[in-house]
Amino acid sequence: MVFNLAVPMTLAYLTTPLLGLVDTAVVGRLGEASLIGGLAVGAILIDLALTTFNFLRSGTTGLTAQAFGRADAVEIQATLLRSLMIGVTCGLILLALTPLLLAIGLYLMDPGDKVAIATQQYVQIRMFGAPLALGNYAVLGWLIGLGRTKTGLLLQIVLNGTNIALSFLMGLHLGFGIEGVAAATVISELLALLLGLSICHRLLAGNKRPSSERLFDRAALWRLANLNADIMLRSFALLFAFAFFTAQGAELGEQTLAANAVLMNFLMIAGYFLDGLATSAEQLVGRAIGANYRAGFVRSLRLTLAWNLCMAALLSLIFGLFGETLIAVMTTLESVRMEASHYLLLAALLPLTGVLAFQMDGVFIGATWSREMSRMMLVSLSAYLIAWWLLQDFANTGLWLALHIFLLVRGLTLSVRLPVRVRQAFRQS
Incomplete structure (x- = not known):
C-alpha cells in the first residue's frame, strides 16, 4: 500500500x-x-x-x-x-x-x-x-x-x-x-x-454536489485559510534556511560555494525519494484521522517510518560509496571536486539526519496539524542559526554540521509533539 x-x-x-x-x-x-x-x-x-x-x-x-x-x-x-x-x-x-x-x-x-x-x-x-x-x-x-x-x-x-x-x-x-x-x-x-x-x-x-452554503461555509474557509497561512510560513522558513546556507558558503569563498552547490544535489535527490514516501503518509494518515481510526493511524505511521528509514539508509550508502563519481559527473573542475570530497561524508549522511523531518512533514500535513509545523519550523530555524553561530570557527564543516542540526531538530520537535496531537485527535476512539 x-x-x-x-x-x-x-x-x-x-x-x-x-x-x-x-x-x-x-x-x-x-x-x-x-x-x-x-x-x-x-x-x-x-x-x-x-x-x-x-x-x-x-x-x-x-x-x-x-x-x-x-x-x-x-x-x-x-x-x-x-x-x-x-x-x-x-x-x-x-x-x-x-x-x-x-x-x-x-x-x-x-x-x-x-x-x-x-x-x-x-x-x-x-x-x-x-x-x-x-x-x-x-x-x-x-x-x-x-x-x-x-x-x-x-x-x-x-x-x-x-x-x-x-x-x-x-x-x-x-x-x-x-x-x-x-x-x-x-x-x-x-x-x-x-x-x-x-x-x-x-x-x-x-x-x-455541495450547495453554495456548504462551498462557502465560513468555518471550512477559515480552516483552509489558517492551514494555508501556516504552511506558507513553514515554506518561507525552509527557503530561508537553504538560502542562508548558500549565502554563508559564498562568504567562505568561490570554491566552497561551488562545492556546497554540488553536494546539495545529494539532498535534492534524496528529497525526491523521501517526499514520495511522505506523500503516502499524507494520504494514509489523513484517511485515518477522517475515519477516527487510531489503529489505522498508528499502523500507517509505523509502516511509512520503516520504509523511510530503509530508503534513507540506502541513499546514504549510495552517496557514500559512489559520491566521488557523482561529484565528477556534476563538475569537471578539479579544484571543486577536491573541495567537495572533503565534505562528502557530511553530505552523504543528510538523508539519515533528515528522514524524520520528511516523515513528520507527511504525517502533520495529512493530519492538517499545520500550526505545529510552522511553530516547530521556527524553533528548528532558531536552532540552526544558533548552531552556526557556535560552530562558525569550524568554517564549512561547521556550516554542514549546523544544517544537520536543523534537519534533526525539525524531525525531533515534531516527533515530540506527535503523542499530544494523537491523544487530542482520537479522544473518542
Missing part, C-alpha cells in the same frame, strides 16, 4: 528536474549567455512566486484524505472546488502583479541589462500560466488525497513531457527562443489542467 502510493509520486517528482535541464539545454543552444542567465533568473522569480502557494497541494491533500476517511462525498467535492477557486484567484492576482514582481526581483538580483531583458521576456509570458499552475496544484493535491497517485503521475508526465517537446519545437525549431520556452510551459500547464479537470469530473459523484 505504501509503495503503491509512494512510487508514482516519486517518479512524478523526478520529472521536474529533467524539465529544467531541457529548458537550459534549449536556451543554451541559442548562442547567447544572457539568455541562459535570463532563464535562470526568471525561473527563480517564478519558483519563488509559485512556491508561496505550495499549500494548495499539501493542504488540499490533507483535507481531502480526511473527508475520504469520513466517507463525506460532499466535502470531498467542496474541498476541490474551494482549492480551485483559491488557486485561480491567487494566480490572477500574481499575473496582475507581474510588473511589480519583476521590478523588485530585478532590483534585488541586479543581473545586468541583457540578462534583465531576457528575464522580462521569459517572466511576462510565464506568468500567464500562474492561474493554470495553481489550478494544477489543487488538482494534484486532491487526487493524492484520494490515493490516486498513479493519476497524479499521469498528469505530471503530460505536463512535463508536453513541456519538453514544446520547448524544443517552439524554442529551437520555430525560432521563438526564450519566449518560445516560456510559452511552451504555459501551454503545457493548460493541457494538464484541462486533462486534470476532466479526470476530476469523472470521479465526482453527480448527486453529491
Whole structure:
C-alpha cells in the first residue's frame, strides 16, 4: 500500500528536474549567455512566486484524505472546488502583479541589462500560466488525497513531457527562443489542467454536489485559510534556511560555494525519494484521522517510518560509496571536486539526519496539524542559526554540521509533539 502510493509520486517528482535541464539545454543552444542567465533568473522569480502557494497541494491533500476517511462525498467535492477557486484567484492576482514582481526581483538580483531583458521576456509570458499552475496544484493535491497517485503521475508526465517537446519545437525549431520556452510551459500547464479537470469530473459523484452554503461555509474557509497561512510560513522558513546556507558558503569563498552547490544535489535527490514516501503518509494518515481510526493511524505511521528509514539508509550508502563519481559527473573542475570530497561524508549522511523531518512533514500535513509545523519550523530555524553561530570557527564543516542540526531538530520537535496531537485527535476512539 505504501509503495503503491509512494512510487508514482516519486517518479512524478523526478520529472521536474529533467524539465529544467531541457529548458537550459534549449536556451543554451541559442548562442547567447544572457539568455541562459535570463532563464535562470526568471525561473527563480517564478519558483519563488509559485512556491508561496505550495499549500494548495499539501493542504488540499490533507483535507481531502480526511473527508475520504469520513466517507463525506460532499466535502470531498467542496474541498476541490474551494482549492480551485483559491488557486485561480491567487494566480490572477500574481499575473496582475507581474510588473511589480519583476521590478523588485530585478532590483534585488541586479543581473545586468541583457540578462534583465531576457528575464522580462521569459517572466511576462510565464506568468500567464500562474492561474493554470495553481489550478494544477489543487488538482494534484486532491487526487493524492484520494490515493490516486498513479493519476497524479499521469498528469505530471503530460505536463512535463508536453513541456519538453514544446520547448524544443517552439524554442529551437520555430525560432521563438526564450519566449518560445516560456510559452511552451504555459501551454503545457493548460493541457494538464484541462486533462486534470476532466479526470476530476469523472470521479465526482453527480448527486453529491455541495450547495453554495456548504462551498462557502465560513468555518471550512477559515480552516483552509489558517492551514494555508501556516504552511506558507513553514515554506518561507525552509527557503530561508537553504538560502542562508548558500549565502554563508559564498562568504567562505568561490570554491566552497561551488562545492556546497554540488553536494546539495545529494539532498535534492534524496528529497525526491523521501517526499514520495511522505506523500503516502499524507494520504494514509489523513484517511485515518477522517475515519477516527487510531489503529489505522498508528499502523500507517509505523509502516511509512520503516520504509523511510530503509530508503534513507540506502541513499546514504549510495552517496557514500559512489559520491566521488557523482561529484565528477556534476563538475569537471578539479579544484571543486577536491573541495567537495572533503565534505562528502557530511553530505552523504543528510538523508539519515533528515528522514524524520520528511516523515513528520507527511504525517502533520495529512493530519492538517499545520500550526505545529510552522511553530516547530521556527524553533528548528532558531536552532540552526544558533548552531552556526557556535560552530562558525569550524568554517564549512561547521556550516554542514549546523544544517544537520536543523534537519534533526525539525524531525525531533515534531516527533515530540506527535503523542499530544494523537491523544487530542482520537479522544473518542
